[in-house]
Amino acid sequence: GQQVMQIPQYQHVQEGEDFTTYCNSSTTLSNIQWYKQRPGGHPVFLIQLVKSGEVKKQKRLTFQFGEAKKNSSLHITATQTTDVGTYFCAGPGSEKLVFGKGTKLTVNP
Amino acid sequence: GAVVSQHPSWVICKSGTSVKIECRSLDFQATTMFWYRQFPKQSLMLMATSNEGSKATYEQGVEKDKFLINHASLTLSTLTVTSAHPEDSSFYICSADPQGAYYGYTFGSGTRLTVV
Numbered sequence: 001g002q003q004v005m006q007i008p009q010y011q012h013v014q015e016g017e018d019f020t021t022y023c024n025s026s027t028t029l030s031n032i033q034w035y036k037q038r039p040g041g042h043p044v045f046l047i048q049l050v051k052s053g054e055v056k057k058q059k060r061l062t063f064q065f066g067e068a069k070k071n072s073s074l075h076i077t078a079t080q081t082t083d084v085g086t087y088f089c090a091g092p093g094s095e096k097l098v099f100g101k102g103t104k105l106t107v108n109p
Numbered sequence: 110g111a112v113v114s115q116h117p118s119w120v121i122c123k124s125g126t127s128v129k130i131e132c133r134s135l136d137f138q139a140t141t142m143f144w145y146r147q148f149p150k151q152s153l154m155l156m157a158t159s160n161e162g163s164k165a166t167y168e169q170g171v172e173k174d175k176f177l178i179n180h181a182s183l184t185l186s187t188l189t190v191t192s193a194h195p196e197d198s199s200f201y202i203c204s205a206d207p208q209g210a211y212y213g214y215t216f217g218s219g220t221r222l223t224v225v
Contacts, residue, residue, distance in 0.1 A: 033213045041218075095141075
């Protein structure tokens with residue numbers, strides 16, 4: 001079945017450093033979604049990318065969808081302590097979303 | 110935006126008892142809801158897809174007799190953990206897709222179950 005792979009599994013950065021998480025799908029995706037789960041919280045939808053090569057920005061967060069629509073990345077510029085949490089990518093599967101395993105980001109102040 | 114309300118937020122129960130978790134879509138109708146389980150420091154594991162008016166679809170390896178799912182209305186899905194054991198302790202989260210809103214899945218706040 002469809003698989004969504006996400007790396008790295010963990011990332012620890014100093015506050016102010018940049019952070020990137022990568023997502024790869026075994027199949028071409030019609031869209032890709034990104035979610036953030038704060039420690040002790042639940043996943044919250046961040047964004048959806050639909051078009052090949054699409055780039056979207058939300059303040060310090062930049063989301064990209066690959067030309068082949070099989071990979072995506074989330075880049076955070078100048079991380080802050082409020083960015084801590086686990087970031088998940090997800091792609092549509094058969095009647096459900098298929099989530100990557102997530103990248104847990106910790107930020108050292 | 111779309112809201113999914115999940116209750117209780119946390120529950121402690123004794124081994125052998127059953128626990129019911131409710132998930133309600135507050136401002137939209139959800140013909141389908143999804144139930145996940147999340148172990149500490151691990152990813153979301155889809156347990157089952159709840160379908161309004163029909164049987165739930167369980168993922169491979171999930172015991173349907175142990176995790177009873179009912180989706181009796183377009184706004185309510187319940188997960189009952191029957192005869193709970195300590196190994197069932199986990200974080201259970203529901204989600205729904207508001208459909209067509211392009212806001213992604215909306216998740217409930219989760220239920221932390223501890224079986225003692």
